[in-house]
Amino acid sequence: MATITFAKPFSPEESRRILDQLQQPLVFLNMTCDWPALSWTAQHLSDRLGDKRLRFRLGRKKDTHEPLFESQCSYVEATLAEFLCWTVGHTPTENGPFSNYPQSDYWAYADYKYIAMLFQDQPSMFEGRGGRESTLWIGTEGANTPCHLDSYGCNLVLQVQGRKRWHLFPPEDTAYLYPTRIPYEESSVFSQVNVLHPDLTRLPDFSHARVHIVTLQPGQVLFVPRHWWHYVESVDPITVSVNSWIELDCDDRARVSEAVTRTLVCAIKAAPSDDNTDVWLNPTEKEVLSHDENMQYVNLAVRAWTERQICHKEPVHNSKADSPPKRDSRGQTRTNKKPNPATFSIPYGPCLIPVRCQHEGETRIIPEEDGSLRDFLVTSQEPCTGTTSTSESKHEHRPVLNQSKSHDSTDRTLEDNKGAGHPTITTNDLLDCLLHPDVISCVTDLLLQRNCK
Structure with missing residues (x-):
């Protein structure tokens, strides 16, 4: 046979x-x-x-x-x-x-x-x-x-x-996921949201994700x-x-950001404090490095990034240039340039299926005649993104910082905050702000620009 x-x-x-x-x-x-x-x-x-x-x-x-x-x-x-x-x-x-x-x-x-x-x-x-x-x-x-x-x-x-x-x-919805670096893992940024059971009272911006x-x-x-x-x-x-x-190839800059993050989180979480006794290191991380070791990693990461820039003669990127580009509903970059006829087109079809936004389509399990299961994409008429839609304008508004434990106090006056009911800012609250991706991106830019002078 x-x-x-x-x-x-x-x-x-x-x-x-x-x-x-x-x-x-x-x-x-x-x-x-x-x-x-x-x-x-x-x-x-x-x-x-x-x-x-x-x-x-x-x-x-x-x-x-x-x-x-x-x-x-x-x-x-x-x-x-x-x-x-x-x-x-x-x-x-x-x-x-x-x-x-x-x-x-x-x-x-x-x-x-x-x-x-x-x-x-x-x-x-x-x-x-x-x-x-x-x-x-x-x-x-x-x-x-x-x-x-x-x-x-x-x-x-x-x-x-x-x-x-x-x-x-x-990535454009990072602000709505309330990023946190506690627990700390070098290769991961965690969300404070339980995706299946979100607390929208405490984390209201997740509703925009x-x-x-x-x-x-x-x-x-x-x-x-x-x-x-x-x-x-x-x-x-x-x-x-x-x-x-x-x-x-673009991960050299990410390694600089992670080296900066590790240096900060290790320095602050290693400091003796009554509110610093939580289990903050993720089990996938083996050890806490000393400040000297972390600074060596910062220098090595910056050096690797600089050498790549010299080899490719690329300019230093600022945080705006490094932010995720605008994308259409198919996940491809939106641009004002006229399309090139020779541009590669993603060959979507029965063997290549995009995972669409839930508002645009949903993946269901459909039984085959032989009893097996397959994915079937059902697309609705409402697009996930659009240049003038109301939903798009929501996603354009991205707060620089999301402090999940202080939403109830942001509008209080200084006099009001002196009251006995004012919540205490903890070490982890401070870290959530210092290690926010937007902040780390700015610090990374400053380091790289200084190193290139």
């Missing part, structure tokens, strides 16, 4: 060109039929890993207005076999790693597991496919990653087993552009996905 081969809709070169041109999340279909990773179900990985223990993050299944950060979760070390037994209500022993966490009350997540480290004695598992920058994510229903943006690069996510629902927000939602199916690949906010939740009993990180 002849072997049936399936032609991929895009070559690797075409796929890379698409990713280089687009700044809106999208889903690739029919691109993974020959990928070995498609067989990496939880059971298959358990067979390959054997007695190797993984660190699982556990959280309670409960609705709350507060996001559950990783520093607030419980952690256990367990094999995948023990994890799989727990997911069906069994534990190998009464004193097993999950014995204190009833499966009915908790979800579990083995996240950020670098494939190269996990299979260091089995290099064939990741050779030839960029596995050294790829991570495994294995979780149960309800397992989630708090809403955040990644400081560096962009991501390609392959869904292997089960489904995950992604809530994505564009534009959400893009997609439920990723096995075999599909999601592209998450640079600086897009995302909240991810598993919606099936067991999910497995592979996340591949792609570094971008």
